Amino acid sequence: MKISTKTRYGMRVMLDLAARYEEGCTPLKDIAERQGLSKKYLEQVVAPLAAAGLLTVTRGYAGGYQLARAPRDITLADVVSASEDGLELMTCTSDLLACERADGCPSRRVWGGLQDAINSYLEGQTLADMVE
Amino acid sequence: MKISTKTRYGMRVMLDLAARYEEGCTPLKDIAERQGLSKKYLEQVVAPLAAAGLLTVTRGYAGGYQLARAPRDITLADVVSASEDGLELMTCTSDLLACERADGCPSRRVWGGLQDAINSYLEGQTLADMVE
DNA sequence: TCTAAGTCTAGTAGTTTGCTAGGTTTTAAT
DNA sequence: ATTAAAACCTAGCAAACTACTAGACTTAGA
Numbered sequence A, B: 001m002k003i004s005t006k007t008r009y010g011m012r013v014m015l016d017l018a019a020r021y022e023e024g025c026t027p028l029k030d031i032a033e034r035q036g037l038s039k040k041y042l043e044q045v046v047a048p049l050a051a052a053g054l055l056t057v058t059r060g061y062a063g064g065y066q067l068a069r070a071p072r073d074i075t076l077a078d079v080v081s082a083s084e085d086g087l088e089l090m091t092c093t094s095d096l097l098a099c100e101r102a103d104g105c106p107s108r109r110v111w112g113g114l115q116d117a118i119n120s121y122l123e124g125q126t127l128a129d130m131v132e
Numbered sequence C: 001t002c003t004a005a006g007t008c009t010a011g012t013a014g015t016t017t018g019c020t021a022g023g024t025t026t027t028a029a030t
Numbered sequence D: 001a002t003t004a005a006a007a008c009c010t011a012g013c014a015a016a017c018t019a020c021t022a023g024a025c026t027t028a029g030a
Helices: A005-019 A028-035 A039-051 A076-084 A093-101 A106-124 A127-131 B005-019 B028-035 B039-051 B076-084 B093-101 B106-124 B127-131
Strands: A055-058 A064-067 B055-058 B064-067
Touching (some): A005 A039, A028 A039, A039 A055, A039 A076, A076 A106, A076 A127, A106 B127, A127 B106, B005 B028, B005 B039, B005 B064, B005 B076, B028 B064, B039 B055, B039 B076, B076 B106
Antiparallel strands (some): B055 B064
């Protein structure tokens, strides 16, 4: 149940960009310096966020990243889901089989409930909420 | 944010024992058979649960495990926390340092809020609730 | 004393994590 | 047309973690 640094750094990048959303695109170099992180590593951190359509990319000279939507329109679920490739706590294929055999499968209830709690928190908060 | 099989199996063991709490101690062999899991692996799954005081152990012939308290008095947080060695989403030492430098550290708010959501769900539900 | 239980320790193949490194492509400024 | 600053892509790698298996040892009731 630990959160990977990839996801944590991804969130920091998104929050950093949320704080200066009006200012146009920002190069990774600036974000890396502000956050005290390796620019090279951030490239990889940012890739899935861009692939998920959360970032607008400007390539070439004076390029950089900008939030694709207003901070108010990007939820924490959007960010975490992109970084972690989904919010699922488990790959439920094998669990479905196990549940066939089990009687009522109470553990389904456990993890389903936890999943709901996580989803509803992350979906209910936006980047704007976090930045104030 | 995936849940390890160790934790999932641990929960299944605890739920299995909760369902037959009145019946005294149950050998791991029986649980392994019912759940379709390796008994040998379950030994390791169960170890941290016993160490956390959630299980009463009877060694020797006709021994086995039993819940140390009634299902109503064991929360999901107790179980997950024992299996995962705490509920923390991250080791915050390095984050504290980062937060000194950052201005207001909005990511603290993100993960703190998620942590609260997770904790309050897990602490609010007991094994009895899951078994019906 | 036999036997069915839990206990402890070690090993291990495979995967994931958290990076670093280097080269390629894109594009605005000169 | 060249340069420079940016994003993009791929590979590699040590360390840690995961999901087990295996075996020897201990405990205690029948």
